[in-house]
């Protein structure tokens with residue numbers, strides 16, 4: 444016991460993080476490395492991926508650049524990664540659009556990256572036996588579409604509702620192999636995704652007032668939850684989605 448006691452350690456684990464070139468995925472990658480994991484960071488933007496690499500600790504980290512909308516890229520990623528003890532699926536996009544403009548094309552744009560791409564990656568990782576026993580998969584979901592249904596958020600929200608449902612199906616199906624699958628449902632987190640250009644600073648401040656803890660989240664608020672779900676401390680946790688939202692859905 445004492446300073447070295449750490450049930451949340453990720454020492455010795457190999458963890459893949461998508462969306463690691465920005466925001467929540469980047470924070471998950473950096474924190475996982477600080478907790479002792481070897482991390483494979485994945486993203487499209489080479490420069491920002493390199494920034495993530497520079498922020499990480501340890502010598503066993505690698506990066507993979509590619510567009511997860513491309514089936515060949517997903518196949519190459521699955522072929523290249525070593526057997527994994529953890530996966531964080533954070534790559535995703537936001538979109539706000541009234542229903543009258545929500546064409547099938549717009550749904551496809553968002554569903555392809557927010558739902559079909561993580562599902563396909565999980566499918567191939569399991570098919571190619573790249574998930575070790577006791578592996579933990581963490582999908583970054585959202586309170587949007589699951590607990591909150593704000594105007595203009597139907598495409599994004601339904602993609603996240605489908606993903607949250609998939610967390611539970613995958614958890615049930617992979618439990619016999621002792622692979623755990625959980626989600627995290629963040630509230631508004633300060634990342635490029637929330638696109639501060641769309642609202643005035645006053646409007647953002649007013650929105651933050653709705654949060655009982657009176658602020659939006661920071662990427663690390665989500666990363667610390669991911670560390671818990673990736674660690675053996677959560678070895679009896681599967682098929683859940685952890686709400687991390689400053690209390691906004693508890694109101």
Ligand SMILES: NC(=O)c1ccc[n+]([C@@H]2O[C@H](COP(=O)([O-])OP(=O)(O)OC[C@H]3O[C@@H](n4cnc5c(N)ncnc54)[C@H](OP(=O)(O)O)[C@@H]3O)[C@@H](O)[C@H]2O)c1
Pocket residue numbers: 461462463464465466467468485486487488489491509510511512532533534535536537556583584585586628629630631632633634635636637
């Ligand atoms: N921020 C929030 O308020 C919030 C709330 C709830 C849920 N979430 C979810 O959290 C996840 C991360 O969001 P974030 O806020 O961290 O956003 P972000 O800072 O914009 O990061 C999005 C990440 O996804 C990657 N990505 C997007 N399209 C991709 C593609 N086609 N192929 C490969 N990678 C792709 C981006 O890579 P490149 O930059 O390299 O292109 C980037 O690393 C998303 O799933 C989002 O829906 C966010």
